[in-house]
Amino acid sequence: MSEPSGGDQINWNLSAPIAVPAPTTETRLAIRRSDWSRIRRNLARCKESQFNLSGAYWFLFGSDVSIGATIYPLQLTTGLPTWVMPLYACTTVSTLVMGIILVLLNRYQKQQRQFHIEDVEFDMDEIERAFNADGIQGKAP
Numbered sequence: 001m002s003e004p005s006g007g008d009q010i011n012w013n014l015s016a017p018i019a020v021p022a023p024t025t026e027t028r029l030a031i032r033r034s035d036w037s038r039i040r041r042n043l044a045r046c047k048e049s050q051f052n053l054s055g056a057y058w059f060l061f062g063s064d065v066s067i068g069a070t071i072y073p074l075q076l077t078t079g080l081p082t083w084v085m086p087l088y089a090c091t092t093v094s095t096l097v098m099g100i101i102l103v104l105l106n107r108y109q110k111q112q113r114q115f116h117i118e119d120v121e122f123d124m125d126e127i128e129r130a131f132n133a134d135g136i137q138g139k140a141p
Contacts, residue, residue: 042120053106060099068092
């Protein structure tokens with residue numbers, strides 16, 4: 001079978017009945033299967049469960065403040081072993097660093113989700129733009 005050149009039309013007779021919607025009641029967009037698959041993949045990425053790390057980093061920040069607040073009274077205490085103060089200082093710094101890391105991870109995760117949502121919106125807008133020539137209105141400005 002030869003393919004038609006640029007301006008030729010294909011005449012195709014199909015024996016199956018097709019209900020064509022009236023222009024006043026329903027408008028349809030015929031999209032490619034690859035576009036539909038891409039949108040479905042992007043939506044699946046948006047629906048992936050996400051960990052909310054805010055409870056964990058607030059717990060770490062609270063622990064950091066609690067541990068840090070006990071350092072000064074411990075300095076005033078006499079007869080402590082020499083390893084106590086460095087342990088408290090290291091624990092204070094490490095809980096602060098872990099809390100900051102969890103804040104950054106939570107922001108990164110939210111950012112990635114927003115990028116996936118924007119990808120889906122872009123794909124949908126791209127498909128709508130392809131049909132704007134036929135008088136179909138896209139997303140409202």
